[in-house]
Amino acid sequence: MAARLNRTDFHRWAARTRTTGGCLQPVHLRGAVEYRDALTGTLLHRYTTGREPGGTLRVACKTRRVSRCPSCAETYRADTYHLIRAGLTGGKGVLTTVTEHPAAFVTLTAPSFGAVHARRERDGKTLACRPRRDGGTCQHGRPVSCTTRHGAEDARLGQPLCAQCFDYRAAVLWNAHAPELWRRFTLAVRRHLARTAGLRAGELREVLTVSFAKVAEYQRRGLVHFHAVIRLDGPDGPAAAPPAWATHDALADAVRHARGAVTVRTPECGDVPALELVWGVQLDIRPIATTGALTDRAVAGYVAKYATKAAECVGTLDRRIRATDDVDGLPVTDHARRLITTCLRLGAVETFAGLRLAEWAHMLGFRGHFSTKSRAYSTTLGRLRAERCNHNQRAHEVTTGRLPFDDDAVLVVAHWRYVGQGLTPGERLLTTALTGTPLPALGTSTCARRPA
Numbered sequence: 001m002a003a004r005l006n007r008t009d010f011h012r013w014a015a016r017t018r019t020t021g022g023c024l025q026p027v028h029l030r031g032a033v034e035y036r037d038a039l040t041g042t043l044l045h046r047y048t049t050g051r052e053p054g055g056t057l058r059v060a061c062k063t064r065r066v067s068r069c070p071s072c073a074e075t076y077r078a079d080t081y082h083l084i085r086a087g088l089t090g091g092k093g094v095l096t097t098v099t100e101h102p103a104a105f106v107t108l109t110a111p112s113f114g115a116v117h118a119r120r121e122r123d124g125k126t127l128a129c130r131p132r133r134d135g136g137t138c139q140h141g142r143p144v145s146c147t148t149r150h151g152a153e154d155a156r157l158g159q160p161l162c163a164q165c166f167d168y169r170a171a172v173l174w175n176a177h178a179p180e181l182w183r184r185f186t187l188a189v190r191r192h193l194a195r196t197a198g199l200r201a202g203e204l205r206e207v208l209t210v211s212f213a214k215v216a217e218y219q220r221r222g223l224v225h226f227h228a229v230i231r232l233d234g235p236d237g238p239a240a241a242p243p244a245w246a247t248h249d250a251l252a253d254a255v256r257h258a259r260g261a262v263t264v265r266t267p268e269c270g271d272v273p274a275l276e277l278v279w280g281v282q283l284d285i286r287p288i289a290t291t292g293a294l295t296d297r298a299v300a301g302y303v304a305k306y307a308t309k310a311a312e313c314v315g316t317l318d319r320r321i322r323a324t325d326d327v328d329g330l331p332v333t334d335h336a337r338r339l340i341t342t343c344l345r346l347g348a349v350e351t352f353a354g355l356r357l358a359e360w361a362h363m364l365g366f367r368g369h370f371s372t373k374s375r376a377y378s379t380t381l382g383r384l385r386a387e388r389c390n391h392n393q394r395a396h397e398v399t400t401g402r403l404p405f406d407d408d409a410v411l412v413v414a415h416w417r418y419v420g421q422g423l424t425p426g427e428r429l430l431t432t433a434l435t436g437t438p439l440p441a442l443g444t445s446t447c448a449r450r451p452a
């Protein structure tokens with residue numbers, strides 16, 4: 001900190017820190033950009049990183065993970081919020097008539113792969129975890145009953161009652177196939193809607209579009225589940241009204257049917273039996289309204305919050321497992337360690353090579369995207385970022401007057417080279433002091449609590 005503070009270029013360093021929004025792992029670039037008159041080639045303006053502190057320009061990392069960079073994750077969260085909200089209320093290029101289209105907030109879960117400690121609540125009271133009147137033990141001699149009323153921060157939450165009874169192979173294979181289950185689920189929703197209207201599946205898109213936006217969330221037991229906004233539009237997407245038969249009830253029926261209708265089969269291989277992977281029976285479907293129990297604002301908030309979380313919230317790592325890592329020494333929970341070990345072991349089996357389980361061991365086998373949406377849902381993150389970029393550029397021109405060029409008449413020649421990423425511990429502290437962004441907690445989970 002002292003070394004950085006005592007440099008004569010500290011003010012410039014601090015100004016750049018504010019421009020990156022307090023990013024804690026900025027990318028360092030070296031290079032120059034020239035603005036030339038497109039007709040004459042005259043140099044209008046030249047920027048080089050040579051005058052920046054250390055001769056490099058720092059740009060924000062743009063991660064979505066709050067455990068790595070709270071500031072960039074906050075930008076991502078806010079963008080996701082507006083993207084989801086625009087799909088429910090309009091705005092950002094989506095017509096406000098989209099409010100009248102039926103939409104539901106759906107949560108799809110994984111089935112049980114063995115009993116785990118859980119916190120159950122009813123009417124604000126915490127219930128016993130897993131009471132079994134006849135008690136007894138499993139074949140490994142461990143109790144099958146747990147009468148503890150677990151606190152919200154209890155380290156046992158999500159851990160199995162008996163690790164030997166928990167089916168780790170099926171659990172990681174389920175995570176690995178969750179994106180495929182989702183894909184089949186969306187097809188089944190469309191098929192069921194078509195049947196409701198007496199149409200063939202291929203005829204549906206002439207009258208109806210099913211749009212969705214979804215995020216993956218890890219449960220404490222290390223399995224992903226999906227929260228999704230599913231909306232019914234007319235054939236041209238959000239700008240067109242859906243047919244009269246496409247109601248909230250028709251959507252809920254289709255979701256309920258599709259949850260139970262889809263399976264993914266995995267092959268038998270050595271000591272791993274063939275599996276039939278399905279969704280868990282626990283399904284939540286709630287209609288989204290502009291007022292009342294579940295508002296568009298609340299849904300957008302949930303989805304955006306889940307989008308910045310990752311598997312580290314369940315006690316695993318926020319980076320890939322390296323060949324040099326000693327898995328026994330990793331700072332993860334025993335349950336996560338067993339899931340990781342299972343991924344590494346199955347990852348070496350030829351039959352499962354396509355799942356790249358070793359590469360995604362830190363994600364407990366899930367290699368899908370954290371948030372995805374269908375094309376017609378609303379605007380895109382890319383469009384939101386471009387808009388912000390334009391806004392910042394205009395603000396920059398107003399305050400500095402430095403680039404009063406007409407875009408079409410200027411030739412921009414840029415050369416950039418990546419020279420590294422990150423900050424020293426002292427620079428991280430200075431960054432948080434300058435911008436007020438918090439440091440990610442060390443070694444503890446930075447998860448937001450689930451909404452009640």
Ligand SMILES: [Zn+2]
Pocket residue numbers: 022023024025026060061062063069071072073
């Ligand atoms: Zn960042």
Ligand SMILES: [Zn+2]
Pocket residue numbers: 116117118129130146147148150156
């Ligand atoms: Zn328990």
Ligand SMILES: [Zn+2]
Pocket residue numbers: 138139140141142162163164165
């Ligand atoms: Zn057991």
